[in-house]
Amino acid sequence: MMQSAARLARRAGPVTGAAVIAAALLLPACAHAQAQNGLSNLFGGIFSGQSPAPAQPGPGAPAGAPPWSGEDGASGHPLMTAAAIREAAGNFNNCVAAMWPDAARRNITQENFQRFTAGLSPDLRIMDLMDSQPEFTKSIWDYLDILVNDNRLAKGREILAKYKAQFDATERATGVDRYIIASIWGIESNYSTQMGDRNVLQSTATLACVGRRQAYFKDEFLSALEILNRGDLRPEQMRGSWAGAFGPTQFMPTAFKRFAVDGDGDGRRDVVDNPTDLIASTANNLKKDGWQAGQTWGYEVTVPQGFNYMLADRAKAMTIGQWEKLGLKRATGQPFPHPAEKAYLLAPAGAQGPGFLMLQNYRVIMKYNPAEAYALAIGHFADRLRGGQPFVQPWPRQERELSRAERLELQQLLAQRGYYKGTPDGQFGGQTREALRSFQASIGVPADGFASSDALDQLRRR
Secondary structure, three states, rough: OOOOOOOOOOOOOOOOOOHHHHHEEEEEEEOOOOHHHHHHHHHHOOOOOOOOOOOOOOOOOOOOOOOOOOOOOOOHHHHHHHHHHHHHOOOHHHHHHOOOOHHOOOOOOOOHHHHOOOOOOOHHHHHHOEEEEEEEOHHHHHHHHHOOHHHHHHHHHHHHHHHHHHHHHHHHOOOOOHHHHHHHHHHHHHHOOOOEEHHHHHHHHHHHOOOHHHHHHHHHHHHHHHHHHOOOOOOHOOOOOOOOOOOOOOEEHHHHEEHHHOOOOOOOOOOOOOOHHHHHHHHHHHHHOOOOOOOOOEEEEEEEOOOOOEEEEEOOEEEHHHHHHHOOOOOOOOOOOOOOOOOEOOOOOOHOEEEEOOOOHHHHHHHHHHOHHHHHHHHHHHHHHHOOOOOOOOOOOOOOOHHHHHHHHHHHHHHHHHOOOOOOOOOOOOOHHHHHHHHHHHHHHOOOOOOOOOHHHHHOOO
């Protein structure tokens, strides 16, 4: 679960390919640490002691992984300077040993603490991954093309058939839609084929002792020790993302503690190799986050010409009936089944692309990984597994994604004109979108908050 660096922000996340691309889209950049799994799992390295940088990756990194760059992190955080990273790495063993009293308070035995922490060394390549700032990002339509494809759909249907009994039992017990669970499984790990190669204990220990998120990852590290101490998983099963997400649906250790269940009664909560536990645990997560049984996640809608896009805001939910009065209709032409349901309007590609009315279950998916593109992919993939059709309306594929330099410039120009109050960082979230909407409204163009090259040009001309 990407409780994810899509919970790096959430349960930290996110690479299956999903999380990292999602976090790089026009959504919250620091999403759920789980978010940074899939793609970032392709890289890694190890660095021990105080030497400048290793020539070879260490035992916890994937084969062929590059070493740490030895450079300051892009965030500019004082704990992400090369000197601070080296100093913290030199104190790594003391840092780990100092966590024993906290481990003891969690009923971890001293024998297991020593056994599981013996030989740990910091994987400093993680510092590069934690602070990476991609020069270019993927558009939301490219993201959907990558994740919702024929091969993955075919595999998803095989999974649904193979584990029908488990899905049946879980649906009866929790009310959580089997297609959403299968969608998360497919998008997070491509059905268990891309779960990550890093040692979760090493990754979380590194992040607990080095870098800018130490307090957060200390809890993840100790929770990982609890999992091993209890015997739910074996050390070799705990391989995952650089941020510590593991298993086919990418649980962070703290999320495992909250949501993992023993689905088949064998005494272990094995969300890695036991499909019954995996399906039941993922459903339990969604249920406890507020999943509403028997309801969908949202609807693709057509938005009328001249619509006030200042209403396209998560904080401005209205009933479906109220949206209909403003001219919104289902893109399929079908009626809305529950006009009294509350929804908010999402227009991820602005006035040039499709609109979506998002219901409570979409908000639940966003708790799993708070990136709009991720949640949209999950909902759409689930619909396709159920037999639904592709989105009806076209995306503005003629639009190109802005480079990081252009994203920074756009924020700087908005700030200079008094619309953006944050610190320009090239990461687009709700604050940037709101600032852009205000600027667009001031010049009489659709205030859709879509950061296009045209929007940047308009800012440059004023």
